[in-house]
Amino acid sequence: MLDILERPRRNRINPTIRGLVRETTLSTERFIYPLFLHAHDGKIPITSMPGCFRHDCKSLFEEIEAARQVGVNAIVLFPAIDDGLKTAGAEEAWNPNGLIPQTIKALKDKWPDLVVLTDVALDPYSSAGHDGLVDENGYVMNDETVEALCKQALCQAAAGADIISPSDMMDGRVGAIRSALDQDTYTNVGILSYTAKYASAFYGPFREALDSAPRGGTKESYQMDPANSREAVRELELDISEGADMVMVKPAGPYLDIIRRFREQTELPIAAYQVSGEYAMLKAASANGWLDEKKVVLESLTAIRRAGADMILTYFARQVGEWLNTSA
Numbered sequence: 001m002l003d004i005l006e007r008p009r010r011n012r013i014n015p016t017i018r019g020l021v022r023e024t025t026l027s028t029e030r031f032i033y034p035l036f037l038h039a040h041d042g043k044i045p046i047t048s049m050p051g052c053f054r055h056d057c058k059s060l061f062e063e064i065e066a067a068r069q070v071g072v073n074a075i076v077l078f079p080a081i082d083d084g085l086k087t088a089g090a091e092e093a094w095n096p097n098g099l100i101p102q103t104i105k106a107l108k109d110k111w112p113d114l115v116v117l118t119d120v121a122l123d124p125y126s127s128a129g130h131d132g133l134v135d136e137n138g139y140v141m142n143d144e145t146v147e148a149l150c151k152q153a154l155c156q157a158a159a160g161a162d163i164i165s166p167s168d169m170m171d172g173r174v175g176a177i178r179s180a181l182d183q184d185t186y187t188n189v190g191i192l193s194y195t196a197k198y199a200s201a202f203y204g205p206f207r208e209a210l211d212s213a214p215r216g217g218t219k220e221s222y223q224m225d226p227a228n229s230r231e232a233v234r235e236l237e238l239d240i241s242e243g244a245d246m247v248m249v250k251p252a253g254p255y256l257d258i259i260r261r262f263r264e265q266t267e268l269p270i271a272a273y274q275v276s277g278e279y280a281m282l283k284a285a286s287a288n289g290w291l292d293e294k295k296v297v298l299e300s301l302t303a304i305r306r307a308g309a310d311m312i313l314t315y316f317a318r319q320v321g322e323w324l325n326t327s328a
C-alpha cells in the first residue's frame with residue numbers, strides 16, 4: 001500500500017455515505033414552473049420545447065394539478081397575446097379583463113395556496129415586440145416604460161398575484177413598482193427582480209412560444225452584455241436599494257459565475273432561470289440518444305443550486321418532481 005494519509009474516496013464508497021456528505025440537493029419546493037397560455041381552445045405544442053405547450057384554460061389547470069401532486073406549488077405565467085391586441089402602447093398589459101388577470105383570479109379561486117408569479121414586461125403586448133415603449137428612433141424609452149410597468153404590476157397584484165417579477169431591465173423599475181404597490185394596498189406582494197438579465201440568444205425558443213420576438217432591433221440597449229460581470233453586481237446593489245425581495249440571474253447554466261458572485265454579495269434569496277434554450281438543448285440531445293435526459297437534467301439543476309441559487313425557474317419542474325417522487 002502507498003503511504004497516503006488523506007483518501008477522499010473513503011467518503012464516496014457507497015450510496016449511503018455519499019448521501020451523508022452530499023452538499024447540494026434538489027427538491028421541488030425550490031422550483032418555480034414557467035407556463036405559457038393563450039386565450040383560445042386547445043393545447044398547442046411548442047416545437048422547439050418538446051413537452052411544453054401554449055395551454056388553454058383547461059390544460060393549464062390540468063398541468064398545475066399534476067405539478068402540485070409532485071410538490072411544485074409555484075408557477076410563473078407567460079401569455080401569448082393575439083396580434084390584434086398588440087399595440088404600440090401595449091395597453092392590454094394592464095387590462096383588468098385581460099388573459100393574465102382573469103387567469104390569476106381563476107387559479108386563486110381554485111387553489112388559494114398556489115404561489116403565482118407574474119412577468120412584468122411589455123413584450124407580449126407590444127406591437128414592436130420590445131419589453132418597453134419604443135420612440136420614433138427605435139429606442140426603448142426608460143421612464144415612460146417604467147410608468148407603464150407600474151400599471152401592469154398593479155393590475156397583476158389586484159388580480160391576486162403573489163410575487164411580481166419585472167423582466168424588462170429598465171432603470172429604476174423595482175423602486176417605482178415597490179412604491180406603486182405600497183401606495184395601493186399591496187404591501188405584502190413581493191418583487192422578484194430579474195436583476196442580471198442578459199441579452200441572450202438562449203431565449204430563442206421562448207420567443208417562438210409566445211410569438212414575441214422583437215419586430216425590429218435587438219434588446220441590447222436594455223438587457224445586459226453577456227461579457228459583463230461587474231455590471232451585474234451594480235444592478236444587484238441597485239435592486240437591493242430599491243426594495244427587491246429576491247433577485248434573479250438569467251440565463252442560469254452559462255452564467256453560474258454570476259450566481260456565485262451574487263451569493264457572495266447578498267443575503268437576499270437568489271433565483272436562477274434555466275431558460276428555454278437551455279431546456280431545448282437538453283431535450284434535443286436527449287431525444288437523439290446523445291445524452292441521458294434524466295441524468296443531465298438533474299445534473300444541470302444541481303449545478304445551478306451548487307453555484308448559489310436558492311430557487312430555480314425551470315421548464316423541467318414537473319418532470320423533476322415526478323422523478324424525485326419515484327426514485328425515493
Ligand code: PBG
Pocket residue numbers: 119120121122123131167168202203204205206207219274275276277
Ligand atoms: C420577456 C421574457 C423573456 C424571457 C422571460 N421573460 C424573453 C426576452 O427577454 O426576450 C425568456 C425566458 C426563456 O427563454 O425561457 N420579458
